[in-house]
Amino acid sequence: MSSLSAKILNLFSEPACERNRGKDAKARKKGCSKPQTPGVAAGGCAFDGAKIVLQPITDVAHLVHAPLACEGNSWDNRGAASSGPTLWRTSFTTDLTELDVVMGHGERKLMKAIRQIKDAHSPQAIFVYTTCVTALIGDDIEAVCERAAEQFGLPVVPINAPGFAGSKNLGNKLAGKALLDHVIGTVEPDETSPYDINILGEFNLSGEFWLVKPLLDRLGIRVRACISGDARYRDVASAHRAQAAMIVCSKAFINLARKMEERWDIPFFEGSFYGITDTSEALRQIAGLLVRKGADPEILGRTEALIAEEESLAWKKIQAFRPKLEGKRVLLNTGGVKSWSVVHALLEIGLEIVGTSVKKSTLEDKERIKQILKDEHHIFESMAPHVLYATLSEHKADIMLSGSRTQFIALKAKIPWLDINQERHHPYAGYDGMVELVRQISLAIHNPIWREVREPAPWDSQTGAEEESPSTKCETATVHALNKCAGMKPNGFAER
Amino acid sequence: MARIVPRTKSATVNPLKSSQPLGAALAFLGVAGAMPLFHGSQGCTSFALVRLVQHFAETVPLQTTAMDEVATILGGADQLEEAILNLTTRANPKLIGVCTTALVESRGEDLAGDIARIKAEHDEELARTMVVMANTPDFHGAIEDGWAAAVAAMIEVITQSDRQARDTRKIAILPGWNLTVADIEHLHDTVESFGLEAVILPDVSGALDGTVPDDWIPTTYGGTAVDDIRKLGTAIKCVAIGEHMRHPAEVLQNLTGVPYVLFHSLTGLKAADQFISLLSALSGVAVPAKLRRRRAQLQDTLLDAHFHFNGKKIAIAAEPDQLYQLATFFVGMGSEIAAAVATTDTSQILEKVPAEMVQVGDLGDLESLAAGADLLVTHSHGRQAAERLGIPLMRVGFPIFDRLGSQHKLTILYHGARDLILEAANIFQANQQPPTPERLDLIRNREMKDDLHSSPLARL
16 A cells, blocks of 8 residues: 555656656646645546546446445446447445444455455456545455455455546546556457557547447458457456557546557557547557558558548538538537547538637647637636636537536526537547537527527516517417407417 | 328338227217217227327226127127117116218218217116217227317207307317327316316316226216206307317307317417417416416426427327427427328318428338437337337327326426426437447448438437
């Protein structure tokens, strides 16, 4: 346990992180974990962060060593998709009771839980997550895991990321560290090829990686391990034999990528599958890295051909929405699907960006967004709910794209809203995903309910009544008006 | 304007319709102390009876003139006379609602003459029983035609035609058959909240609302009182709901001078606003806080639930007015109507259905038109098509025999629209298809028509 703080400090000294490089020595030492302010804190804890990035490994039993809340209040709430095993969706927790805590039964209970899961579910591996209480009472989870692994002949991996350690982001990093310490490199693959890559930080939300994988398949590129969307334990354990890697969600797994480069000479780049140009750039970079590692350079030409074909197809599809979307104003308020390339694609079809949050964007992203928008006023770090509500109520935007946290601010302001964060239900990755995003924006903006919900009740607006056509005037009638239309044709109400 | 495609097939495959007399019987069942009587062979009645009992999970009084071979050849007047007299003696009904069937109508009997003769010859026995006949041959129309014919017949026969003093607190409501028991109860409450009184004809809320009466009553045990039908002419306004209620409303207007307004549907924010405004105007009472609150709740439901409807393809098969009611509802939520099938072509409303085309047909038509839709909307018989197509089914209309409580579902005004939205949204949620690599592999699927489902990518 004493190593947790050392681990954290080590994680924050991240030479591959451009933010970190930009800081002076003192700031760098402080790390990038901003302490949460009591009373105004938002967002998940380190345990949350570790769990969400590892749980998509589908054939692993994820056991949360904790009293009920940590798992009981959070399980089955993520949209990652599996093409095979479903074990990852089964929730396991030791559900510690007061007696367990007071009497120190935690370790014994954990051991029994591991045995029970192994007997009932025969998982490929068991991941055991430490949490605040079990860390606090000093359960030696690493020792229990080691013992269990020996006894049951199966990998039992301790994930040491108790909630109090820090933010969700820190938890992401601690999870990467756990994979590095206990999983990656423990299994040798049956065969390797010069076209094997790893994708790090891709979680296959709504199955969206399956929009991308066919592109790689077409190029003959094999995903050795996707960490962790739709992953299998064996694939992750043999990830060290890939030729190159791409980090998708750079903040989560940058340490992991860099350590893998150090240890196994796997070069990596940061990229994104959101947006058309980004997807093309990612494919290019993957091909480039593979060639650098000795693959046949002919792949570069094939990649360009595929890009040209797919891009023209996607733009053609997106252009079809132009008449419906031209001139509509978008407020981007998210840390999720956020990159400048989404902004780029939206602008391309004539949407106007009236504001974008750059809270979770990299410096480079910010620069690009500034260049594209040409107006710094449209860039904000974050917006207080009441400001956001006021902005939306005044109809300064036609739609807000954001995460579910601000969903109801938009809806209560009667403004269309589209979820583009991890809870979303539509896949937006790759070329087709971008088309889908544009389609969803169009559907959201043009849904007929907006006109209806914005209309004041007829008895609240006499001016509204006067504007109505004569045949429907009695819809909003006062007694006087009713008498007036009493002589009208009786189906006045029926014609809408 | 929808293009109306008439029925061209010879064989109806999996019928969508229920017959006209059944609709008429349903209307008579909304009158207190009533006994519907099918003038036809026994089967006509027993089939309808079984359907009605299954749908409402209630005993349903429904009798038959039991036309036999001899009566079929020689004429059914005696059977009709005997049936009416027997019913009067045995059940002492306030109303006998005669629904003709295809059998007697095909014979071309002078049914109106028969009824007149029976009434004249037995005026003593029938002193406390009204006899009303609706011409409802099975070979024409469907439920809504039968329902409307029965209501019009009741007004013609029972309502006093002399101009009477108007009661400014009273309105008449002629609801379409597609309003549920819960809807009718809700109409009563809503009208009362403005200090008005509603005479609703028919009022199925009193008879088919699933209560447990203290005694065995052979007729209907609730519904519109015959006496209230008699005095319908004292209302200051008549509200007809559904295009099929235009004729009964006109009959009432011609007879008594009570003016009517027609609502094609009361489902949805705007329709509800219009109805509430009307009540407020008629009563001079401001809209009560409770209703304003319900309006706001519907607004919130629209906001919360519209995501689930965006771009969804809906296939509906229903009676014309219900088809219009549901199609406008779904289109109003952002969905599109992929298939619209109507029972009959007898209604003007069909061309107003917000779909490219309305097929007059059966569930077989629905099944072939609905491939690729996200939701089937029809009665319980649609379940086989739903299963074969792998599309979820939302049960509406009649009959609903494999789910309980369809009569208790609210479908009108603010709360009814809210409930419908939630029901459909929950069906969408319950049937989300998990993504699979195959479904999302658009390169592979490109050769396939990709506009089959609302979107190959959409899961909601």
